[in-house]
Amino acid sequence: MTSGDPSYSELSAIYDREAVIMANHEVAPNTFLLKWHSPEMAAEARPGQFVMIRTGTALDPLLPRPFSICSVRDNSEIHILYRIVGRGTVALSRVPEGGRISVMGPLGNGFDLTRIDRPAVLVGGGIGIAPLILLYERLGMEKCIFLMGFPGRGDVIPLEALDLSEAPVHIATDDGTMGHAGLVTELLEAQLSHEENRGLRVYACGPQAMLRRVAELTTKRDIHCQVSLEAHMACGLGACQGCAVEAAPGRARAYHHVCRDGPVFDA
Ligand code: FES
Numbered sequence: 001m002t003s004g005d006p007s008y009s010e011l012s013a014i015y016d017r018e019a020v021i022m023a024n025h026e027v028a029p030n031t032f033l034l035k036w037h038s039p040e041m042a043a044e045a046r047p048g049q050f051v052m053i054r055t056g057t058a059l060d061p062l063l064p065r066p067f068s069i070c071s072v073r074d075n076s077e078i079h080i081l082y083r084i085v086g087r088g089t090v091a092l093s094r095v096p097e098g099g100r101i102s103v104m105g106p107l108g109n110g111f112d113l114t115r116i117d118r119p120a121v122l123v124g125g126g127i128g129i130a131p132l133i134l135l136y137e138r139l140g141m142e143k144c145i146f147l148m149g150f151p152g153r154g155d156v157i158p159l160e161a162l163d164l165s166e167a168p169v170h171i172a173t174d175d176g177t178m179g180h181a182g183l184v185t186e187l188l189e190a191q192l193s194h195e196e197n198r199g200l201r202v203y204a205c206g207p208q209a210m211l212r213r214v215a216e217l218t219t220k221r222d223i224h225c226q227v228s229l230e231a232h233m234a235c236g237l238g239a240c241q242g243c244a245v246e247a248a249p250g251r252a253r254a255y256h257h258v259c260r261d262g263p264v265f266d267a
Helices: 007-011 039-044 087-093 126-139 184-193 208-220
Strands: 015-028 031-037 050-055 065-068 071-073 077-083 100-107 120-125 144-150 169-173 201-205 224-228 244-246 255-257 264-266
Touching: 015 039, 015 087, 031 087, 039 077, 039 100, 050 077, 050 087, 065 077, 065 087, 065 126, 071 126, 077 087, 077 126, 120 126, 120 184, 120 208, 126 144, 126 201, 144 184, 169 184, 184 208, 201 208, 208 224
Parallel strands: 120 144, 120 201, 144 169, 201 224
Antiparallel strands: 015 031, 015 100, 031 077, 050 065, 050 100, 071 077, 224 264, 244 255
């Protein structure tokens, strides 16, 4: 099975549930970790998949929002890491422990895990680290290096809050206030320059400029790379056309739906 194959999502069940919040707390400025109990979603969730969340029963905010699945714990808990970016996420941040949300998922095509025996480099920019955390949990620390990029120290999400204190994480900050001073793609470039291409795989999620650079670096070295794209989504099911992105030149289709054909694509 390859990423971007629409049949992949058809293999997993999709649930539409009201969930009771177990925790919803701020782990970094404007960044929250949300947890709920859902053994059936937890059993289906694959790294790179997402859920659509609607807060409360009010009509405002009307549309559900997509959130990457960040972690699955004890085969029963789903965790979401999110940043406050607008009315929907403000409303979500105000749902207290014991409050209820509507959740549909898991949705989309996750990362292709057919070669998880290979060494891997995970590259996350900002909140783009979220889907890579579940991937890291599935791959295990022996095979992974996790590169994270943030604007500055104040934006870095504490690794303890994500249970990543022991993980092989390297941090870059644009303003040089923590870790490598510069872009996370510079860390990737350094990593690739002293790695033989022994079947290495690269998985990335973050801003588009970062993903473009990751794709350039890996394509040049003929390294397999998958990227998870972010897009505005209204339905999450391929019905509204709201998440269409232009396909690479030479593809059979002019557009892909990020929600149904992705969010993970071959770089
Ligand atoms: Fe509706 Fe993708 S979100 S088609």
